[in-house]
Amino acid sequence: AQAGYEAWLRKRTVTDQTQLSLIMRWTNGIVLEEDDRYIQTAASELAEMIAAWTGRRPSDSVPGDGGGWLRIGTFMGSSEVARAFSEEEMSVVQEDGFRLRRLGERVLIAGMTGRGVLYGAFAFLRLMQTGDSLDELDELSNPANSLRLINQWDNVDGSIERGYSGQSIFYAEGEIVRDLSRVRDYARLLASVGINGIVINNVNVHKLETMFLTEKYLPRIVEVANVFRTYGIRLFLSINFAAPIELGDLPTADPLDEAVKDWWKERARELYGRIPDFGGFLVKADSEFRPGPFTYGRDHADGANMLAEALAPYGGLIVWRCFVYNCNQDWRDRKTDRARAAYDHFTPLDGRFMDNVVLQVKNGPMDFQVREPVSPLFGAMPNTNMLIEFQITQEYTGQQRHLCYLVPQWKEALDFDTYLRGEGSTVKKVADGSLFGRPLGGFAAVSNIGSDANWTGHPLAQANLYGYGRLAWDPDLSADGIAVEWTKQTFGHNDYVIRTVLAMLMSSWGVYESYTAPLGVGWMVKPNHHYGPDVDGYEYSMWGTYHFADCRGIGVDRSVHTGTGYAGQYHSPHSERFESAETTPDELLLFFHHVPYRHRLHSGKTVIQHIYDTHFEGAERAEELVDQWEGLKGYIDHNIFEQGLSRFQEQAEHAKEWRDVINTYFWRKSGIADEQGRTLY
Ligand code: GCW
Numbered sequence: 001a002q003a004g005y006e007a008w009l010r011k012r013t014v015t016d017q018t019q020l021s022l023i024m025r026w027t028n029g030i031v032l033e034e035d036d037r038y039i040q041t042a043a044s045e046l047a048e049m050i051a052a053w054t055g056r057r058p059s060d061s062v063p064g065d066g067g068g069w070l071r072i073g074t075f076m077g078s079s080e081v082a083r084a085f086s087e088e089e090m091s092v093v094q095e096d097g098f099r100l101r102r103l104g105e106r107v108l109i110a111g112m113t114g115r116g117v118l119y120g121a122f123a124f125l126r127l128m129q130t131g132d133s134l135d136e137l138d139e140l141s142n143p144a145n146s147l148r149l150i151n152q153w154d155n156v157d158g159s160i161e162r163g164y165s166g167q168s169i170f171y172a173e174g175e176i177v178r179d180l181s182r183v184r185d186y187a188r189l190l191a192s193v194g195i196n197g198i199v200i201n202n203v204n205v206h207k208l209e210t211m212f213l214t215e216k217y218l219p220r221i222v223e224v225a226n227v228f229r230t231y232g233i234r235l236f237l238s239i240n241f242a243a244p245i246e247l248g249d250l251p252t253a254d255p256l257d258e259a260v261k262d263w264w265k266e267r268a269r270e271l272y273g274r275i276p277d278f279g280g281f282l283v284k285a286d287s288e289f290r291p292g293p294f295t296y297g298r299d300h301a302d303g304a305n306m307l308a309e310a311l312a313p314y315g316g317l318i319v320w321r322c323f324v325y326n327c328n329q330d331w332r333d334r335k336t337d338r339a340r341a342a343y344d345h346f347t348p349l350d351g352r353f354m355d356n357v358v359l360q361v362k363n364g365p366m367d368f369q370v371r372e373p374v375s376p377l378f379g380a381m382p383n384t385n386m387l388i389e390f391q392i393t394q395e396y397t398g399q400q401r402h403l404c405y406l407v408p409q410w411k412e413a414l415d416f417d418t419y420l421r422g423e424g425s426t427v428k429k430v431a432d433g434s435l436f437g438r439p440l441g442g443f444a445a446v447s448n449i450g451s452d453a454n455w456t457g458h459p460l461a462q463a464n465l466y467g468y469g470r471l472a473w474d475p476d477l478s479a480d481g482i483a484v485e486w487t488k489q490t491f492g493h494n495d496y497v498i499r500t501v502l503a504m505l506m507s508s509w510g511v512y513e514s515y516t517a518p519l520g521v522g523w524m525v526k527p528n529h530h531y532g533p534d535v536d537g538y539e540y541s542m543w544g545t546y547h548f549a550d551c552r553g554i555g556v557d558r559s560v561h562t563g564t565g566y567a568g569q570y571h572s573p574h575s576e577r578f579e580s581a582e583t584t585p586d587e588l589l590l591f592f593h594h595v596p597y598r599h600r601l602h603s604g605k606t607v608i609q610h611i612y613d614t615h616f617e618g619a620e621r622a623e624e625l626v627d628q629w630e631g632l633k634g635y636i637d638h639n640i641f642e643q644g645l646s647r648f649q650e651q652a653e654h655a656k657e658w659r660d661v662i663n664t665y666f667w668r669k670s671g672i673a674d675e676q677g678r679t680l681y
Helices: 017-026 037-054 079-083 087-091 114-130 181-192 207-213 218-230 258-274 300-314 338-349 407-415 427-431 459-473 479-491 495-515 574-579 586-592 607-630 638-670
Strands: 069-074 098-103 106-111 138-141 147-151 197-199 234-239 280-283 317-321 357-362 385-391 441-446
Touching: 017 037, 017 114, 037 069, 037 114, 037 218, 069 079, 069 114, 098 114, 106 114, 114 138, 114 181, 114 479, 147 385, 147 459, 181 218, 181 459, 207 218, 207 234, 207 258, 218 234, 218 258, 258 300, 280 300, 300 317, 300 338, 300 357, 338 357, 357 441, 385 407, 385 427, 407 427, 407 459, 407 479, 407 495, 427 441, 441 459, 459 479, 459 495, 459 638, 479 495, 495 607, 495 638, 586 607, 607 638
Parallel strands: 069 106, 147 197, 147 441, 197 234, 234 280, 280 317, 317 357, 357 385, 385 441
Antiparallel strands: 098 106, 098 138
């Protein structure tokens, strides 16, 4: 395989002797009793990986010579598995969960379902790769979230909206690719971190993709679904709300029109006839020029419920996006605030959505900026199912040319306390459904992979895909714990390599933040493609993304008393905290307040000096990343080293561009000199 292709499921001979003997010790045989699709997948994954690592294929029976072996299966389907656990121990394993237990020479990989066994098998492989001893092995693992979804923003012409690692692996020239082997390899990677659903087309559904619901594409979509099913992943499609019109069948897409309802019911019947475990539809409606129920004077509950009714008989879901805002704003109008939009649109609908509808809410109120507050919507709809949406693809965080390990950012969002049910009402408990006792919930994220040999362009950007899956399974895992796991699996067990990569990953979000838009104000990027600095790029546009810098100060007043009122969308104590500049945390100051350049931060620095300092430091730290990476030469695969090196060099150069554009802009606007007299232009 080409460098990076195997990602964290490396198939090469293990050279670390301790690790190798551990693997040899426990994998003499793989024994199973059930004829189940997922258990078959689990067994073949185990066998293949072990064979690749050790050069020895496990036998399919209990080894005669007393060496360690694996028994895999479900509690219901395998009496041998069931005998190893008490009733109580089995009853706490949930649908996708598993137990791993060592009993003498046996290691049990046990699940309630075949899917659970599959996740258990990957967890076992992870233990082998990270080299943990099995002596005390007795682990119970249930996923926190029932929905762990990936969204592809792939178009059928082969392009990927906001894709930074080549073309689509799914489509080329208007067709689904003939050879699905790469899709299969992707499914493996996703299953190995617990992903259980994938939306295979862009939320912006164009003309040809609208036809995914027709005979033109359905037969091939069935094949794609089959590939994902092998790995326990359900297939979803993004749909065009105006499909009945676009496909020439009806004059309207009004969700309350009987003919429209019947049309969607018919589509559902056809789909489920071919893909019985089809996941459902993802819908971007009335957002960024996409059609939706507003056209007919209906609201989003009307729209979502109409579709939900069509899929309900088959157990299908409607995932409805909340990224709804006015993208035709007038920059002169300072009353309209894009940050308010999702909350304003959706909170009045709380309680009206059917049980098989899930709202998909972006982590922040704007759009995946390097720093945003957490969307207040999470603490505002107790009678509605919700998914939190993250962006693994680095649209606004360096486009996989800059290093930005996003797990720490996601953790902050998940740990944010909404206070809706008092202290401890965290976003992760809203997402998993436990806070409000919701039947459905979880995570969704926009993938960062493409046809590049190493999947993600930047070799270290694989850590974000890996980390997303791990976090969706268990949001309590730590960012550095995930990073260590990933590094060991990807680069092996050399301590120096692990320490270096870990340090680079863990500092990267802060580094990127420091040389880009300051103090939570966001944007300042080149319009359209969003790469590189352009402070006023979105200042006089219609997109609702302003910083309002003038000669005196900068920032957006989102307080209730003098601003847009956005701060009031939070529950107390956040509403009071964000209301005043004095109590708003520094990193979000300019998101919530317009302040003079000499305003003093909690750090003791003035805003303007903070801007200068962070930008000079950030560019220096970006250069240090090059040095750190160069230190790995000879310790990691040469091709990966080269791939990384060119990216880090570009990042360092580009960070200087950011530094100089931002600093010069604010120097010219404010006329305030840098205290340290560094070069401004
Ligand atoms: O982040 C923005 C992107 C759009 C994207 C949109 C969305 C798929 O710039 O490219 O469209 O969000 O999330 O719908």
